[in-house]
Amino acid sequence: MPETFIPSGTTDVADLVKWAAAETRPLSLHGHRSKAGLGRPAQTEYALxxxxxxxxxxxxxxxxxxxxxxxxxxxxxxxxxxxxxxxxxxxxxxxxxxxxxxxxxxxxxxxxxxxxxxxxxxxxxxxxxxxxxxxxxxxxxxxxxxxxxxxxxxxxxxxxxxxxxxxxxxxxxxxxxxxxxxAPEKTRTVLVFGLDDARAIQALAAAAASPHEVAGLAHLPAAVAALSGVAYVARAGTGVTAVRIEGTDISVKARCEALRDLLGSFGAPLEELHSMNSAWLWREIRDAAAFALPQDRLLWRLSTAPLSGPTVTAVIAQAQPEARFFYDWAGGLVWLSLPPADDAHAALVRGAIAGNGGGHATLIRADLATRAAVPVFQPQPEALAALSRRVKDSFDPMNILNPGRMAPSAGT
Structure with a gap:
């Protein structure tokens, strides 16, 4: 474990960083370490x-x-x-x-x-x-x-x-x-059941393009909707497509009615969640709670063109049938859970994205050895990587602050 300094103010932090820079002693920065598993593993003697x-x-x-x-x-x-x-x-x-x-x-x-x-x-x-x-x-x-x-x-x-x-x-x-x-006065969520991924993303795109000012657009395929924590909103064996509406009571009610008419054209049963139930569902989506367990499974966070999301996941699922995933941001964000592998299936995941509209992928959860060996963040083109290095050098020329957290550096 690194030796840890606990500053109590800005001046303390400045003094510690000056010492670290003068002695070339890199520091890992953290608060309560709730995200210590995100990014490449820290390899420093000292922590701030x-x-x-x-x-x-x-x-x-x-x-x-x-x-x-x-x-x-x-x-x-x-x-x-x-x-x-x-x-x-x-x-x-x-x-x-x-x-x-x-x-x-x-x-x-x-x-x-x-x-x-x-x-x-x-x-x-x-x-x-x-x-x-x-x-x-x-x-x-x-x-x-x-x-x-x-x-x-x-x-x-x-x-x-x-x-x-x-x-x-x-x-x-x-x-x-x-x-x-x-904060909004009222929140409701319109649920659509039974859509496959492609049809669900089309429904979310229609809701996003509508004048109804939606504030949440997600789709949980049947395999994820059946997991503990979100199962109660699902119908047996079906996917759940969710559209959130926020605002004043009268406005929310009117917009939900209009959305039910719009989404009903996709030919699926509809329901609504109100207040606390709606807030609970979006916390589950926000925190990717369906994928908290089991801890040994890999977890990726993909950014894609929204309408490309189902194609990307289909390519991955064909190669890895144990893949589990759901969509947020109308399909622009995909949470992907995969079985363990030394290479984290990085070539498969990033290749599927590159071949279907582009985007990037971040490895959210993997063991220390995998995070040290596999690029956690999307590799940058050399010109952009060079720019990133120049920015880093201008703020931290001695490479003192969280060295190697985002990309390999000397000694990491």
């Missing part, structure tokens, strides 16, 4: 535990702006906002149970580092679209600021978008400011 940098610094409900420390639990933020009928519109998922960890242990800093967003992403945008500004420490040990505590800010480089999805390889965040939004 950011969990003590937690708490709300400023919350202005009228301005829809929240400033906090990155070690703050997402679950605590959601409770705070819920008391004011507000929310994190990007719907951060809770992936801890996917690696056998406890639920509700993810931090805001971890969500930012991984740029995590849930089923509402296609409507509300990714997390990077909601990060207004931050204070951080670079790999040189320099404290710097980016963005601002206002929604309308167009000055300077858009560094908030750059740190989202950087997995802590560019800077150690010590303060962040997020945009929040009013």
């Amino acid at each position: 535990d950011m969990s003590r940098l937690s708490g709300i610094l400023d919350y202005e409900p009228a301005e829809l702006v929240l400033t906090l420390r990155p070690g703050t639990l997402v679950s605590d933020v959601e409770k705070l906002l819920g008391a004011r009928n507000q929310m994190l519109a990007f719907e951060p998922p809770d992936y801890g149970p996917l690696w056998g960890g406890a639920a509700a242990r993810g931090t805001i800093g971890g969500a930012i580092g991984c740029n995590l967003a849930g089923p509402r992403r296609f409507k509300a945008g990714a997390l990077r679209d909601h990060l207004l500004g931050f204070i951080a420490v670079s790999g040189r040990g320099e404290i710097f600021k980016a963005g601002a505590k206002v929604v309308k800010n167009v000055t300077g480089y858009d560094l908030p978008k750059l740190v989202c999805g950087a997995y802590g390889t560019l800077a150690a965040l010590t303060e962040v400011t997020l945009k929040v939004l009013p």
Whole structure:
């Protein structure tokens, strides 16, 4: 186990990173380690535990702006906002149970580092679209600021978008400011039963193209709908296609009626979930809960052109009949569970995507040896990889922060 430093403020972080850079001692950054299984395995002698940098610094409900420390639990933020009928519109998922960890242990800093967003992403945008500004420490040990505590800010480089999805390889965040939004008054979900994958994605595309402002579009094939946790919404042996509607009571009711007419043209039985049942279903989809067990199965997260999703999964399923999958974001996001393999079936998965419209694939769950040997993230074309390396060098020239977390580097 690496020796762990636990800073309590921005200055502490800067001092520790300066020391690490001067001594060439790489640091692995983490909060509560709820996403330690995501990315390539860390190989460092020292760790920087950011969990003590937690708490709300400023919350202005009228301005829809929240400033906090990155070690703050997402679950605590959601409770705070819920008391004011507000929310994190990007719907951060809770992936801890996917690696056998406890639920509700993810931090805001971890969500930012991984740029995590849930089923509402296609409507509300990714997390990077909601990060207004931050204070951080670079790999040189320099404290710097980016963005601002206002929604309308167009000055300077858009560094908030750059740190989202950087997995802590560019800077150690010590303060962040997020945009929040009013929570919907009512939520309902229209369910369509019995559609095959291709027909279901067509139905979701029709709902997305409608004027009814849908906020969730997912399809669970029969094999996944039958799994514990989502089985109660399913009919025996059938797939479940789900369309979420949010808004005021009158608006939601009217839009659900219109959607039932629209989706009824696909020739399948329809039902509705209201309030708590609807929220529960979308949490299951958000967290990929159907694939939390068994832990030894590989888990991939695929990004594809929505209408290509069924073709991609059909190619994979033909080669691997034990494949299980479901679709979110109207088919643009595919969760894929596969049996164990030393190569994680990477060539099969990425080849299926490349041959059917393109996209990328991230290996979400695999053992340490597999994650060290197989590219966890989609390999970049050389020109883009070279640009990524230059960005890394500009923030962290000594390669101190999370080295090798996203791609192999010297000594990893």
